[in-house]
Amino acid sequence: MADARNVLDALKEALRRLPGVGPKSAxxxxxxxxxxxxxxxxxxxxALTQAxxxxxxCKRCNNLGEEELCAICASPRRDRSxxxxxxxxxxxxxxxxxxxxxxxxxxxxxxxxxLDGIGPEEIHIPRLENLLDEGGVKEVVLATNPTxxxxxxxxxIGELVRARGIKxxxxxxxVPVGGExxxxxxxxLARALSGRREA
Amino acid sequence: MADARNVLDALKEALRRLPGVGPKSAxxxxxxxxxxxxxxxxxxxxALTQAxxxxxxCKRCNNLGEEELCAICASPRRDRSxxxxxxxxxxxxxxxxxxxxxxxxxxxxxxxxxLDGIGPEEIHIPRLENLLDEGGVKEVVLATNPTxxxxxxxxxIGELVRARGIKxxxxxxxVPVGGExxxxxxxxLARALSGRREA
Numbered sequence: 001m002a003d004a005r006n007v008l009d010a011l012k013e014a015l016r017r018l019p020g021v022g023p024k025s026a027x028x029x030x031x032x033x034x035x036x037x038x039x040x041x042x043x044x045x046x047a048l049t050q051a052x053x054x055x056x057x058c059k060r061c062n063n064l065g066e067e068e069l070c071a072i073c074a075s076p077r078r079d080r081s082x083x084x085x086x087x088x089x090x091x092x093x094x095x096x097x098x099x100x101x102x103x104x105x106x107x108x109x110x111x112x113x114x115l116d117g118i119g120p121e122e123i124h125i126p127r128l129e130n131l132l133d134e135g136g137v138k139e140v141v142l143a144t145n146p147t148x149x150x151x152x153x154x155x156x157i158g159e160l161v162r163a164r165g166i167k168x169x170x171x172x173x174x175v176p177v178g179g180e181x182x183x184x185x186x187x188x189l190a191r192a193l194s195g196r197r198e199a
Numbered sequence: 200m201a202d203a204r205n206v207l208d209a210l211k212e213a214l215r216r217l218p219g220v221g222p223k224s225a226x227x228x229x230x231x232x233x234x235x236x237x238x239x240x241x242x243x244x245x246a247l248t249q250a251x252x253x254x255x256x257c258k259r260c261n262n263l264g265e266e267e268l269c270a271i272c273a274s275p276r277r278d279r280s281x282x283x284x285x286x287x288x289x290x291x292x293x294x295x296x297x298x299x300x301x302x303x304x305x306x307x308x309x310x311x312x313x314l315d316g317i318g319p320e321e322i323h324i325p326r327l328e329n330l331l332d333e334g335g336v337k338e339v340v341l342a343t344n345p346t347x348x349x350x351x352x353x354x355x356i357g358e359l360v361r362a363r364g365i366k367x368x369x370x371x372x373x374v375p376v377g378g379e380x381x382x383x384x385x386x387x388l389a390r391a392l393s394g395r396r397e398a
Contacts, residue, residue: 010246014247017242028289034288040216042248048244052232
């Protein structure tokens with residue numbers, strides 16, 4: 001039989017596998033659930049098990065869903081001539097929540113990072129090339145993050161896209177809406193200036 | 200059969216029951232576990248279920264553990280003449296981690312807050328009084344938080360303790376070790392000054 005502290009320690013240890021959760025937060029979460037919301041603990045356990053069992057990656061775009069083909073790829077209402085490239089399913093969800101995009105997606109599940117051994121194969125570039133070669137895509141929207149690796153990834157994919165005679169665009173980076181110039185960092189201001197458009 | 204987004208949405212919704220987790224963090228956690236650490240999702244689910252099934256409140260001090268009597272209350276090595284009053288099992292764990300206390304505890308599972316309907320009954324004062332009346336406790340260390348409600352709770356319990364001819368002490372509040380006076384707030388500095396001792 002386990003020692004009195006072991007089940008609790010095991011829970012704290014397990015909660016640390018959540019991104020952004022350190023030892024203090026894990027302890028706070030464990031105590032909160034056990035002292036004040038035990039039904040919550042069971043609800044989270046059920047939701048996690050069900051999701052781990054049933055959620056799969058879309059065979060076309062890598063997005064998460066319950067079917068072989070995700071709801072976006074399967075939808076007849078999406079514009080199939082537009083393909084937006086993102087790094088993660090979270091990025092896809094954020095763009096969807098903006099409501100400003102009606103095309104399809106391709107989720108790289110990462111970004112090029114040769115030092116970490118992440119090359120074109122690891123971010124599913126061969127599958128992306130097949131998708132482009134199938135035809136139908138008229139514009140590829142590169143929405144990788146504005147980090148050095150995200151930029152390199154966008155650049156790399158941009159070349160593949162243009163080599164096929166398809167238009168490649170990059171989403172705009174600049175001062176966030178509601179942001180203030182005074183509190184905007186230098187790199188963002190530089191991007192905002194170089195990306196200026198006629199008013 | 201559930202819609203493609205439902206299992207994922209249910210997971211995000213469930214994760215929001217964790218303290219300090221809003222919609223963005225819940226989404227990030229869900230995507231991280233499903234894209235990169237599915238075994239982590241299952242491990243957390245198992246640990247939560249096991250803890251929810253097996254962890255109980257100690258019948259003497261309210262601390263969390265696997266037995267009727269927690270490891271601290273059951274230990275023959277603890278000083279039974281000292282009783283430390285804390286608001287939550289987290290506070291108890293923090294004090295234990297300091298390694299500076301060898302007595303027993305009593306966890307209130309809250310603090311007095313008449314406006315929220317939390318009176319002496321809700322924080323187990325009758326049980327604490329029985330414990331004091333059993334005899335053996337020579338000093339009660341009041342370690343509630345230095346908030347208005349925590350202070351009121353400490354004051355209230357202090358009266359009960361002294362009425363029984365038992366010594367009541369309050370832990371020291373002041374400038375944190377490693378803290379700087381310049382960045383310490385006024386109330387803390389006031390406490391540090393009023394709590395000054397001969398050097």
